[in-house]
Amino acid sequence: MGKMIRTLALSAAIAAVSGVSVRCAAAEDAPYPTKPIKFIIPYAPGGGTDAVAAAFSDKLAQKLGQPIIKENHAGSNSVIGTALLAESKPDGYTLLVVTGAIANNPFLYSKLPYQTEAFVPVSILTSYPFVLGVRSKLPFKNIQELIDYAKANPGKLTAGTSGRGAGAQLALGLLNKSAGIKIRDIPFKGAGESLSNVAGGFIDMVFSGYETVRPFVQSGKMKAFAHTGTEPLGREQIPAIAQTVPGFEYQNWLALIAPAGTPVAITEKLNGALTEIFAQQDVKDKLAAQNITPIASTSAAAKDYLLKEMATSKSIIESIGLKPE
Amino acid sequence: MNFFSNLEIGFATALSLNNLSFCFVGVLVGTAIGILPGLGPLATIAMLLPLTYSLEPVTGLIMIAGIYYGAQYGGSTTAILVNLPGESSSIVSCLDGYQMARNGRAGAALAIAALGSFFAGTVATILIAAFSPALAEVAFLFGPVEYFAMMVLGLTAATLLAHGSFIKGVAMVLTGLILGLVGADVNSGTYRFTFGSFSLTEGIEFVAVAMGLFAFTDILTNIRGDTAREVEAPTFSNLWMTGREARQAAFPVMRGTAIGSLLGLLPGGGAMISSFASYAIEKRLSKTPEEFGHGAIAGLAGPESANNAGAQTSFIPMLTLGIPSNGVMALMIGALMVHNIAPGPYVMVSNPEIFWGLIASMWIGNAMLVVLNLPLIPLWVRLIQVHYWILFPIILTVCCVGLYSISNRVLPIYFAAGFTLVGCLFWRMRAEAAPLLLGFILGPLMEEHFRRALLLSDGDMAIFYQSPLSISMLGIAAAMCLVVLLPQIRRGRSAAFTEET
Amino acid sequence: MPAMPKRNADIEAGLFFTLFGGLTAALSLQYNLGTIAAMGPGLFPLMLGTLLAVIGLVIFIKGILFGGEEARSLPLWPIILITASLLVFAFLLLTVGLTVAVPAQVFIALRASQHFTVKRAIALSLGLLAFCYVVFVYLLGIPVPMIGI
Numbered sequence: 001m002g003k004m005i006r007t008l009a010l011s012a013a014i015a016a017v018s019g020v021s022v023r024c025a026a027a028e029d030a031p032y033p034t035k036p037i038k039f040i041i042p043y044a045p046g047g048g049t050d051a052v053a054a055a056f057s058d059k060l061a062q063k064l065g066q067p068i069i070k071e072n073h074a075g076s077n078s079v080i081g082t083a084l085l086a087e088s089k090p091d092g093y094t095l096l097v098v099t100g101a102i103a104n105n106p107f108l109y110s111k112l113p114y115q116t117e118a119f120v121p122v123s124i125l126t127s128y129p130f131v132l133g134v135r136s137k138l139p140f141k142n143i144q145e146l147i148d149y150a151k152a153n154p155g156k157l158t159a160g161t162s163g164r165g166a167g168a169q170l171a172l173g174l175l176n177k178s179a180g181i182k183i184r185d186i187p188f189k190g191a192g193e194s195l196s197n198v199a200g201g202f203i204d205m206v207f208s209g210y211e212t213v214r215p216f217v218q219s220g221k222m223k224a225f226a227h228t229g230t231e232p233l234g235r236e237q238i239p240a241i242a243q244t245v246p247g248f249e250y251q252n253w254l255a256l257i258a259p260a261g262t263p264v265a266i267t268e269k270l271n272g273a274l275t276e277i278f279a280q281q282d283v284k285d286k287l288a289a290q291n292i293t294p295i296a297s298t299s300a301a302a303k304d305y306l307l308k309e310m311a312t313s314k315s316i317i318e319s320i321g322l323k324p325e
Numbered sequence: 326m327n328f329f330s331n332l333e334i335g336f337a338t339a340l341s342l343n344n345l346s347f348c349f350v351g352v353l354v355g356t357a358i359g360i361l362p363g364l365g366p367l368a369t370i371a372m373l374l375p376l377t378y379s380l381e382p383v384t385g386l387i388m389i390a391g392i393y394y395g396a397q398y399g400g401s402t403t404a405i406l407v408n409l410p411g412e413s414s415s416i417v418s419c420l421d422g423y424q425m426a427r428n429g430r431a432g433a434a435l436a437i438a439a440l441g442s443f444f445a446g447t448v449a450t451i452l453i454a455a456f457s458p459a460l461a462e463v464a465f466l467f468g469p470v471e472y473f474a475m476m477v478l479g480l481t482a483a484t485l486l487a488h489g490s491f492i493k494g495v496a497m498v499l500t501g502l503i504l505g506l507v508g509a510d511v512n513s514g515t516y517r518f519t520f521g522s523f524s525l526t527e528g529i530e531f532v533a534v535a536m537g538l539f540a541f542t543d544i545l546t547n548i549r550g551d552t553a554r555e556v557e558a559p560t561f562s563n564l565w566m567t568g569r570e571a572r573q574a575a576f577p578v579m580r581g582t583a584i585g586s587l588l589g590l591l592p593g594g595g596a597m598i599s600s601f602a603s604y605a606i607e608k609r610l611s612k613t614p615e616e617f618g619h620g621a622i623a624g625l626a627g628p629e630s631a632n633n634a635g636a637q638t639s640f641i642p643m644l645t646l647g648i649p650s651n652g653v654m655a656l657m658i659g660a661l662m663v664h665n666i667a668p669g670p671y672v673m674v675s676n677p678e679i680f681w682g683l684i685a686s687m688w689i690g691n692a693m694l695v696v697l698n699l700p701l702i703p704l705w706v707r708l709i710q711v712h713y714w715i716l717f718p719i720i721l722t723v724c725c726v727g728l729y730s731i732s733n734r735v736l737p738i739y740f741a742a743g744f745t746l747v748g749c750l751f752w753r754m755r756a757e758a759a760p761l762l763l764g765f766i767l768g769p770l771m772e773e774h775f776r777r778a779l780l781l782s783d784g785d786m787a788i789f790y791q792s793p794l795s796i797s798m799l800g801i802a803a804a805m806c807l808v809v810l811l812p813q814i815r816r817g818r819s820a821a822f823t824e825e826t
Numbered sequence: 827m828p829a830m831p832k833r834n835a836d837i838e839a840g841l842f843f844t845l846f847g848g849l850t851a852a853l854s855l856q857y858n859l860g861t862i863a864a865m866g867p868g869l870f871p872l873m874l875g876t877l878l879a880v881i882g883l884v885i886f887i888k889g890i891l892f893g894g895e896e897a898r899s900l901p902l903w904p905i906i907l908i909t910a911s912l913l914v915f916a917f918l919l920l921t922v923g924l925t926v927a928v929p930a931q932v933f934i935a936l937r938a939s940q941h942f943t944v945k946r947a948i949a950l951s952l953g954l955l956a957f958c959y960v961v962f963v964y965l966l967g968i969p970v971p972m973i974g975i
Contacts, residue, residue: 044655058379070374075527076509083523108514113523158781164514186780187512189773192655196642202468202781221465325515361961490836490895492885496843499878503850503871510867515857517867518850541908548904548938714941715950718932721908722954725915725931726924730968738916742909749905754839755895772870784863 032092032266033066040096042081044074044190051211052126052254053097055286056277063273077101077165079109086114090259092266095122100167100253103309107317108165110324116310118260121302122267123274127253128292129229130171130207131238133222135198143226143244146205150181157183160194160206165322168194168207170313171228171250173320179245198222209252210234210291234291253295253309255302267299331681332454338682339689344387347380348686351388352693355395359412360403362536362727366396366412367652374656382664383679386657387686390640393653394446394687397636398694401438401629406431406705407720409540413531413766414632416759417600419539421617421624428620432706433566437574437622438629439698445582445630446691449637452586454684457641457673463590464642469778470788474795474802475591476771479598481802482605483763491809493756501764502771504529511773524736533737534765536724537744538751538758544717545745546752565702570622577607577627584627585634590642596635596651601763603631605805618757637687644672644680836894840886847878904938911935923973928955 088094161169188194199221216222377385404415405422425434484494508528519525588599782788860866911934918927929951
């Protein structure tokens with residue numbers, strides 16, 4: 001019995017144990033990586049970020065020959081997890097998988113415990129638009145009808161967003177602003193809860209990832225007739241909001257980020273491995289099924305992307321009247 | 326779709342050697358982490374999740390599910406033996422289960438918890454199999470208003486848990502609600518009551534509060550009387566429940582199962598609320614309510630069954646709608662997504678072996694838990710019969726390591742120390758700690774739903790009595806208060822100035 | 827009039843809840859209160875704090891008028907020792923490691939019991955160290971520093 005428990009628990013602790021043995025075996029000057037790499041996921045376990053991270057982390061671990069351990073540290077629109085990254089050593093063994101929220105936070109929180117610009121982005125991983133899931137009892141068939149109704153009845157429609165500074169809130173603010181309407185923002189703790197509130201008919205719509213809206217559309221609880229990208233989306237060919245509201249675009253994205261001062265050799269190595277992984281057909285297919293575009297950029301391009309996104313976020317946040325607290 | 330052919334698919338999947346062994350692993354690991362304080366099922370599953378990616382989806386889910394209900398089970402064992410609610414769902418089991426153990430009925434308490442949970446698990450599994458699609462819709466009846474009303478009802482039930490004065494119970498609930506608000510506010514992101522400490526932005530760690538108020542305070546108040554615990558030779562009668570005890574447990578188990586099955590469907594604490602709703606009901610129905618808090622069998626059997634039934638039925642919204650009712654369910658959705666299976670009504674049709682296999686495995690897992698744990702009861706009973714001076718340092722150290730393991734930080738240990746002092750104060754003032762803990766968990770949820778409801782109604786309070794569901798729950802809560810307060814008021818009038826105890 | 831207990835639990839509890847509620851209400855004023863329709867972060871705590879303070883007052887008055895329950899007396903020495911054992915454990919765990927933190931905790935905590943002997947403390951410490959190593963470090967793989975320096 002005791003031996004059985006041991007064997008079983010051993011298998012449970014594979015990651016940690018193998019970490020120890022490798023640490024002993026590795027020589028001092030062996031090339032990076034010589035021990036397990038930790039991915040901080042700044043969201044609750046089981047979310048969309050986890051799913052994307054899972055799509056490439058196993059392959060990355062194989063390529064690098066070291067296990068990748070994921071740790072979820074949720075809270076404050078990813079600030080908690082990001083702060084943990086900032087405290088970590090810049091040795092490439094602690095990395096952060098983060099959404100576009102990281103570019104919003106500097107303009108939402110007056111006292112961030114880190115400097116966003118100082119981080120070293122390894123690569124932008126993916127980018128994807130939000131789908132607008134609308135309560136199926138509402139009579140609208142397309143975004144134009146929805147906008148017309150909202151214009152005639154300001155403040156009557158409600159949209160669930162996943163908390164202050166999350167992408168969904170910015171997308172909503174941007175829609176309100178560019179279409180000249182007022183849909184009220186009802187904050188929730190995460191996308192899951194706001195989705196079920198739309199399905200239950202308590203709120204009217206929600207901006208969320210394609211994969212999370214799809215089951216509700218299939219069961220007839222929601223309609224999906226618009227998304228925040230620029231091209232028709234997926235097998236259903238969901239039209240873009242930009243077709244009705246010219247210039248409207250909001251893309252959410254994921255990036256892999258390292259602490260400030262991480263050596264170029266390390267980011268290059270990670271970057272090279274990621275580029276190879278994202279070129280593989282099965283990874284492409286997996287992400288394409290979720291309508292997610294894999295990107296895998298160079299570190300320098302990722303930095304540019306981050307800075308550009310920060311500028312975009314700043315202007316959206318200012319234009320929708322959110323102030324840092 | 327035929328009910329029996331579905332179950333056949335399910336059992337065919339679940340009984341494969343591979344799935345059976347992973348179910349066993351899950352149940353075993355779950356029981357172990359449930360018994361050890363600190364490390365909860367959520368953290369463990371998050372840690373093990375990557376390992377399941379390489380397994381068949383159904384095998385991975387079966388293992389995760391095993392850990393989940395195994396941990397519920399193990400948590401009750403610690404609650405009964407050493408008064409430590411490692412999980413929010415076992416707070417109620419502490420009240421009478423621990424008292425039973427102190428009265429020398431630990432074996433009976435564990436047996437009742439085991440068999441009650443097994444019965445509840447069986448019924449809930451049948452319910453899931455038979456009515457999943459229909460029951461799933463229940464979750465959609467609950468919007469912000471209804472949730473708020475449910476929290477009020479739950480907290481009212483919580484104050485009835487206290488066997489001390491009602492008004493102190495209310496004060497303790499409020500204290501808990503306030504403590505629960507520490508951290509970042511959902512709507513605005515403002516950090517409240519963190520006093521500038523970044524570690525507090527996610528709130529005070531639940532396990533630290535629970536350990537401080539329950540386990541550590543209990544140690545302090547027991548140390549002086551520790552000669553009282555004599556080592557008895559375990560006899561059959563104190564290892565197993567008597568026929569009388571079994572009869573006393575029967576109806577509470579059935580009622581608890583019914584309550585748990587229903588409330589478990591609701592996302593956001595439904596399963597937990599069911600355990601104290603059951604306690605309140607049993608106390609109300611009991612002919613001897615004064616026994617509650619001193620080792621009443623109904624006070625353990627009802628809530629234990631309720632929380633296990635609730636844990637099982639919380640799978641329904643996850644499997645049929647893709648709505649996670651708690652953190653573990655969110656992880657299971659994550660595990661499904663990794664395999665490119667979108668949870669929702671289509672899983673039942675597109676992947677019947679996953680849906681029904683998981684359901685069948687739950688029943689098998691519950692059976693394994695009973696088989697695994699009943700023989701362990703004599704061992705546990707002997708464990709708490711050792712001298713208290715041996716037991717309490719073990720509890721202290723294991724709890725401390727457990728606290729550290731939550732986030733690999735020592736901060737929770739300092740918090741637990743602080744709450745030990747607070748717990749002593751409450752003990753001195755004869756204020757029951759259980760309502761505080763329940764308020765602590767429900768506080769943030771309650772505020773969230775309250776604010777959201779008013780945001781939706783544009784500040785119109787009428788929204789709370791316009792929904793029939795909400796008004797009936799609030800009505801029940803008010804009635805419960807009246808039932809408790811009226812006799813006190815009447816007594817106060819007729820025999821003013823007499824001592825009330 | 828019933829005999830007033832020497833140490834009145836209701837009066838003490840009433841005072842405690844009133845103070846805690848009042849403090850919460852006062853502290854919540856520093857946050858934005860908002861309106862009923864769009865509640866700010868400060869409003870809910872303000873409501874809870876005020877309610878608690880009022881209920882605390884009711885308990886207090888009840889204690890003065892009706893006597894109420896007698897407060898239990900606290901075991902002062904065990905409280906100091908057990909709390910100290912927790913603090914010392916937390917402090918030593920990260921500075922020196924589990925190998926020192928466990929014996930330190932056991933020695934301090936066991937002093938609170940009348941059954942303290944050095945032999946027992948040593949035996950318990952060794953047993954617990956072995957248990958912690960096997961269960962937490964070896965089986966569960968939790969990164970607890972055995973030797974933390």
